[in-house]
Amino acid sequence: MLTVPNVITFARLCAVPVAVWLVLRQDFAMAFWLFVAAGISDGLDGWLARRSGPTLVGTVLDPVADKALLVSMYVTLAAVRVLPDWLAILVVFRDVVIVGGVLVLGVMGQSVTIRPLLISKLNTFLQLALVAVVLLLSAFDRSWPWLSTTLIWAVAASTLASGGAYLWKGVRGQ
Secondary structure (H helix, E strand, C coil): CCCCCHHHHHHHHHHHHHHHHHHHHHHHHHHHHHHHHHHHHHHHHHHHHHCCCCCCCHHHHHHHHHHHHHHHHHHHHHHHCCCCCCHHHHHHHHHHHHHHHHHHHHHCCCCCCCCHHHHHHHHHHHHHHHHHHHHHHHHHCCCCHHHHHHHHHHHHHHHHHHHHHHHHHHCCCC
C-alpha cells in the first residue's frame, strides 16, 4: 500500500485544498505552478506504477486525485469569475452522471468495467489545458479572449460528447 506511486498520488490529492486556497487568494502564479507539478506527478506516478505493477489503492486513488483536482479547479475558478459558472456546472454534472451511472449499474448487478474512451481522453486534455491557460493568463494579468473562448467551447463540446458517449455505452450495456 505504501508504494512510491501511491505516496505521489496521495501528495497530489493533498495538493487539492492548497490549489483551491491559492485560487481563492488569487495567487494564480503559485496555483499555476502547483497545477503543473500535479500534472507532472500524475505522469510520474503512472510511469512508476506501470514499472512496478499497479496496486489496488493506486488504481482507486489515482483517478480520485485527478478528478478532485480538476473538479475543484473548475468550481473555484468559476467562483472567482475566471471561468464561466455554466462550464463548471457542466464539467461537474458530467462526472456526477458517470459516477451515478456506474453506481446504478452496480446496484442492478451489472459488472462495470471503466475504460476511458478516446473522446474522454480528449476531454481531459482540453480540461487540463483550459485550467493551465487561464491560471497562467491570470497570473500575469493577461487576456487572450480568442484562446480562452476557444478552449471554453472546446471543453464544453467535448464534455457533452464524452458524457453522451458514456451514457450511450451504459444504456447499451457495453
